[in-house]
Amino acid sequence: MTDVASGPLLRPGVRVGERVYRTLRHRILTGGLEPGERLSVPAIARELGVSRSPVRDAVLQLVREGLAQETLNRGAVISSxxxxxxxxxxxxxEALEGMAARLAAPHFTHDLRRRLLDNLAEHDEVVASGDFDRHIDVDAAFHREIRQSANSPVIARMLDQIQGQIMIAMRSTSVxxxxxxALHDHREIFEAVAAGDPDASEAAARRHIARLTEILRSDG
Amino acid sequence: MTDVASGPLLRPGVRVGERVYRTLRHRILTGGLEPGERLSVPAIARELGVSRSPVRDAVLQLVREGLAQETLNRGAVISSxxxxxxxxxxxxxEALEGMAARLAAPHFTHDLRRRLLDNLAEHDEVVASGDFDRHIDVDAAFHREIRQSANSPVIARMLDQIQGQIMIAMRSTSVxxxxxxALHDHREIFEAVAAGDPDASEAAARRHIARLTEILRSDG
DNA sequence: TTTATAAACATTGCATGCAGTGTTCGTGAC
DNA sequence: GTCACGAACACTGCATGCAATGTTTATAAA
Structure with missing residues (x-):
């Protein structure tokens, strides 16, 4: 039992509701909770050892974020x-990653160069070893670096949100x-951003995502 | 007193919390509540004639949406x-309106043509009369038509959210x-979308927004 | 008059009560 | 065996209680 009350609940400065939210979000994104599954507030409260209030808050946030969907008087289920x-x-x-890459180009720093090169090197190993799970992580990390460098909090937040929903979908639909x-595309994006070229950076990032969209639209 | 319990509370099928949320959101967007103002849950509950629970739900949603910001143990204030x-x-x-216009182009219908032409005609009158408030409304309506025609619920939802926050900011910073x-830009977007040209549609929509961004970046 | 202190007050965040509603499961008729 | 019905059960959503925390006001000292 993953009791929320254990561990950092004692630390003041973090609401219990926030911790419940993070716990549930993590479970959803890692597949511990599957699409269609019900989010019973009393059941979760019992399991986590807290009252229903913070659990309800957390569930409402998940709904607001698109990770769950609710029906009146029937509660919420994990989004399908x-x-x-x-x-x-x-x-x-596609639109937001493109803009993030565009904005990141003029903000390119030595530090970012280093982190992206590290990421690409690791990605190389991962591809060679064929480890798909690690690929997912390294891929996500690359995009996270880019969008954090864009220095646009709204875009970063929206991409985080999109990323969460995509991760749910990926369990049933591998795209x-x-x-x-993907590694090849990342290198292209890196080159463009490192060169400080906004147009090329946006174009490369968009091609990368658009390719996946096309696969989705055509293939089953 | 705008009692939430009056009116459609009796109608089942709409949660009280949802009605409170809409009431508060409307007040924020129309300036009834100003940036920095506190959102006291008990005070709002008393005023609206409901208990604190649905009000708390509503406030948390506003925070989640970026219309309010909260501090631990000090509640929420309207976002500045x-x-x-x-x-x-x-x-x-810019990124999302551009993509919306791109996606709307292939979905152009006779019905959309009529609604956009109506909008442009009305916009003409409004500009001629110099009515700035109506300009805001007609302008927003134009963009709403475009993004609804894009047939991309995620993009539509995100643009709605952005629109809300921009409306708050507009009260202090007119951009x-x-x-x-603006009317000229809208005509350009209309022409491109009506021609079914995705590239031109996206470019026109982006120029339109980018111009405002530039004004923001430079001018005080 | 200004500053320090404490006491009164209000609010937050979690816990819990409860009516209304939806779901499940067992019983009996066919 | 299958279907209809109803009772038991579980959950949702709103209301309210309460300890901890933050804020404000009143009082006293300098």
């Missing part, structure tokens, strides 16, 4: 992300366009 | 949207680039 919804997510992601191809 | 945050909002908006210029 359909094909059409997933396409829409990728459309938004990998190939690990090696 | 600073210059940097506003720029970030416009950056995200109008001129009503006539």
């Amino acid at each position: 992300i359909g094909r059409a919804e997933l396409v829409s997510l990728y459309e938004a992601r 990998s366009g190939g690990m090696d191809r | 949207i600073g210059r940097a945050e506003l720029v970030s909002l416009y950056e995200a908006r 109008s680039g001129g009503m006539d210029r």
Whole structure:
């Protein structure tokens, strides 16, 4: 039992509701809770050893964020992300990742160069070893670096949100366009951003995402 | 007193919390509640004639949406949207409005043509009469038509959210680039979308927003 | 008059009560 | 065996209680 009350609940400065939210979000994103599964407030409260109030707050936040969906008087269930919804997510992601890369280009620093090169090196190993799970992580980390460097909090927040929903969908619909191809795309984005070229950076980032969208639209 | 319990509370199928949320959101967006103002849960509950629970739910949603900000144990206040945050909002908006226009182009219908032409005609009158408030409304309606035609629920939802925060900021920082210029931009977007040209549609929409972003970045 | 202190007050965040509603499961008729 | 019905059960959503915390006001000292 993952009791929320254990560990950093004692630390003041973090609401219990916030901790419950993070716990549930983590479970959803890592597959511990599957699409369609009910989020019973009393059951979760019992399991985590807290009252229903903070659990209710957490569930409402998940709904607001698109990770769960609710029906009146019937509570919330983990979102089932359909094909059409997933396409829409990728459309938004293409636009925002493109803009993030554009904005990151003029903010390119030595430090970012180092982190991106480290990431690409690790990605190389991962692709060579064929470890798909690690690929997912390294891939996500690359994009996170880019969007944090864009220095645009709104874009960063929206991309985080999109990322969460995509991760749910990925459990049922794998839209990998190939690990090696993703790595190749990342190198292109890196080159453009490192060169400080906003147009090329945006174009490279968009191609990368648009390719996945196309796979989604065509293939089953 | 705007008692939430009056009116459609009796109608089942709408949660009280949802009604409180809409009431508060409307007040924030129309200026009834100003940036920095506290959102006292007990006070709002008393005023609206409901208990604290649904009010608390509503306030948490507003925070989640970026319309309010909270501090631990000190509750929430209406967001003050600073210059940097506003720029970030416009950056995200540029990317998303551009993509919305791109997606709307292939979905152009006779019905959409009529609604956009109506809007442009009305906008003409409004500009001629110099009515700035109506300009805001007509302008927003134009963009709403475009993004609803994009048929991408994620993009539509995110643009709605951005629009809300921009409306707060607009009260202190007017970033109008001129009503006539906005109307001119809208005509360009209309032409491109009506022609079914995705690239031109996206480019026109982005120029329109980017111009405002530039005004923001430079001018005080 | 200004500053320090404490006491009164209000609010937050979690816990819990409860009516209304939806769901499940067992019983009996066919 | 299958279906209809109803009772038991569980959950949702709103209301309210309460300890901890923050804020404000009143009083006293300098």
